[in-house]
Amino acid sequence: MAHLIDRRLNDRGKSAVNRERFLRRYKRHVQEAVRKMIGERKLSDLERGGEVRVPRKDVAQPSFGFGGGGDRERVLPGNREYSTGDRIPRDDGAAGGSRGREGGEGDAQDDFVFSLSREEFLQIFFDDLALPRLARTEFGQVQGARSIRAGFTRTGAAANLAVVRTMREALARRIALGGALAGERAALEDALAAASAAGDVGAAAELDERLRRVDRRRRSIAFLADPDLRFRHRVPRPEPIARAVMFCLMDVSASMDEEKKDLAKRFFSLLYLFLTRKYGEVDLVFIRHTDDADEVDEDTFFHDTRSGGTIVYSALALADEIRSARYASGWNVYAAQASDGDAFGADPARSARFLHERLLPFVRYYTYLELAPAGADARPSSLWAEYERLVGAAQGRFAMRRAGAREEIYPVFRELFRKETSA
Numbered sequence: 268m269a270h271l272i273d274r275r276l277n278d279r280g281k282s283a284v285n286r287e288r289f290l291r292r293y294k295r296h297v298q299e300a301v302r303k304m305i306g307e308r309k310l311s312d313l314e315r316g317g318e319v320r321v322p323r324k325d326v327a328q329p330s331f332g333f334g335g336g337g338d339r340e341r342v343l344p345g346n347r348e349y350s351t352g353d354r355i356p357r358d359d360g361a362a363g364g365s366r367g368r369e370g371g372e373g374d375a376q377d378d379f380v381f382s383l384s385r386e387e388f389l390q391i392f393f394d395d396l397a398l399p400r401l402a403r404t405e406f407g408q409v410q411g412a413r414s415i416r417a418g419f420t421r422t423g424a425a426a427n428l429a430v431v432r433t434m435r436e437a438l439a440r441r442i443a444l445g446g447a448l449a450g451e452r453a454a455l456e457d458a459l460a461a462a463s464a465a466g467d468v469g470a471a472a473e474l475d476e477r478l479r480r481v482d483r484r485r486r487s488i489a490f491l492a493d494p495d496l497r498f499r500h501r502v503p504r505p506e507p508i509a510r511a512v513m514f515c516l517m518d519v520s521a522s523m524d525e526e527k528k529d530l531a532k533r534f535f536s537l538l539y540l541f542l543t544r545k546y547g548e549v550d551l552v553f554i555r556h557t558d559d560a561d562e563v564d565e566d567t568f569f570h571d572t573r574s575g576g577t578i579v580y581s582a583l584a585l586a587d588e589i590r591s592a593r594y595a596s597g598w599n600v601y602a603a604q605a606s607d608g609d610a611f612g613a614d615p616a617r618s619a620r621f622l623h624e625r626l627l628p629f630v631r632y633y634t635y636l637e638l639a640p641a642g643a644d645a646r647p648s649s650l651w652a653e654y655e656r657l658v659g660a661a662q663g664r665f666a667m668r669r670a671g672a673r674e675e676i677y678p679v680f681r682e683l684f685r686k687e688t689s690a
Contacts (some may be wrong), residue, residue, distance in 0.1 A: 290387065296321045297381070301391045311622025318382050414501045437495040445489050452481045508547035511631075512594045513539055514586050514602040517568065519555045520577045522609050527638040531605035532569050533676045534636050538603050541684065547597065553591055556582035558611075562589065577609050579618040579650060587625050600630045607638050608648025619653035627657070627664050634683055635667040 268375070290297060300319035340516070349355065419432055455478045462471040515535050542549045553568035554560055557575030560582040583605075590600060610618070627633060637651055647655075657665050668679045 270601065286387075289381070290391075293321055294391075297383075298391055299381075301388065320380055413504055416506045417500045417502040419497040420500040421494070421496060423500065427495045427499045427501075429499050430449040432497040433491070433495055436497060437491045440492065440495060441488055441490070445485055448481055448485045452478065452485070455481060472648060509599065510548040510550070510597060511542050511599040511601060512550040512552060513542055514552045514554065514590070514591075514600070515568065516554045516556070516582045516586060516602065516604040518557070518577055518582075518606040518609070519571075519573050520557045520575060520578070520609070522577070522607050523638070526658055527605075527607060528569055530638050530673065530676055532550070533673065534605060534680060535603055537677070537680045538601070538634070542601060543642050550594075550598075552586070554582050554585055554589075556585075560585040576611050577606075578614050579604075579610055580614055580621060581607065583618055583621050583626060587621075590626075590629060602626065602630050602633045603636065604634070605636045605638060606650065608650045610648075610650045615648075615650040615653040618650070619657060622654075622665075623657050623660065623678070627661050633661075633665045635665070636679070637667065637669045639669050639671055 297319055300321065331432060419429055455474055455653045459471055459474040462474055513535075517523070517531050539549065539551065551565070553563050553565055555573070556569055556572075556578065557564055557573050557580065558578045561573075562585065563571070568652075586602065594600060622633070635654055637648065639648070651667070651669075654665075654667055658667065666683050668683060670676055
């Protein structure tokens with residue numbers, strides 16, 4: 268008994284084509300649902316897929332139905348209360364909730380639930396965003412290989428059988444073997460005709476037997492033989508992978524409370540998630556600072572507390588030192604800085620000058636997020652005032668925004684990385 272195993276990507280009950288068509292048709296509804304999920308989802312669950320709800324009235328399709336007129340007879344199974352001719356009392360809707368739900372009350376009936384995979388969720392999440400000055404010109408060491416075509420081979424898996432090439436080889440073999448036998452058969456036919464005309468019965472019988480053997484040999488030529496088989500051959504070819512490094516700089520002085528650190532973490536996570544979709548390998552460097560800076564791991568970066576003043580220059584100098592030592596070549600450098608803007612004395616001007624002269628020439632994009640309410644009445648910090656002078660001179664490498672609440676992080680992120688539309 269034969270057993271068929273369906274290994275297709277679009278197996279029973281699934282259709283990638285229909286999913287793509289649905290996402291294109293209801294793109295606006297799915298985007299709104301995804302943005303709503305972002306506000307309700309924890310940071311650790313940000314990149315996973317999920318279920319989105321689309322109003323059923325928006326996905327409703329026209330259909331034909333029976334009219335209300337005419338005489339009909341219905342057989343309802345399980346009826347033990349009524350018989351033919353009984354009048355069924357009208358339901359006033361006061362008792363029971365099943366009919367109300369059937370009429371469209373409740374989310375289960377009004378909303379169409381559609382499950383998004385992780386890739387589909389991220390595609391919609393970052394659909395209209397782009398990295399400014401995106402480049403993959405910096406390649407690191409070979410990390411993987413891509414399978415490429417390398418001709419044909421005589422052995423291989425059945426799934427890689429090249430049918431056209433195999434049939435071509437089989438046809439060539441049959442022509443080559445059958446051509447010689449065809450020439451031999453033609454010569455024997457001429458000799459047989461001559462012997463029959465001369466009346467030589469013995470020679471004619473021998474030639475006829477030889478002719479039969481040639482015919483048997485021609486019929487024994489296989490239509491398809493093992494030497495004819497050709498399989499598509501693939502070999503791995505090493506390829507360089509575009510790499511990026513993301514520097515996370517954050518002020519951890521006493522003025523940076525846990526709420527501000529949480530906002531910074533959300534912004535850093537969005538940027539890291541975005542970079543992983545654009546580059547094959549993304550490295551992270553966490554630099555925290557008060558009056559001095561040090562490189563730490565992620566847990567220490569977000570949760571450990573320190574006391575001291577605020578000197579931004581120390582973090583920028585350490586970032587430039589690490590970049591020169593570990594990421595001087597073969598890396599696309601991105602940096603994100605989060606601070607409440609507090610700095611001592613001449614440190615803002617010194618930091619802005621160092622950033623402009625030493626860091627910005629080597630980075631693809633540098634973002635500064637000031638954790639303060641964004642509004643017209645917000646008083647600009649000294650660091651913000653100094654950084655603001657770099658926006659025009661940085662030639663698109665530097666951008667700065669304010670955020671003071673969780674719901675502002677995602678709009679600020681989209682504003683920073685929105686695709687530039689050509690006029």
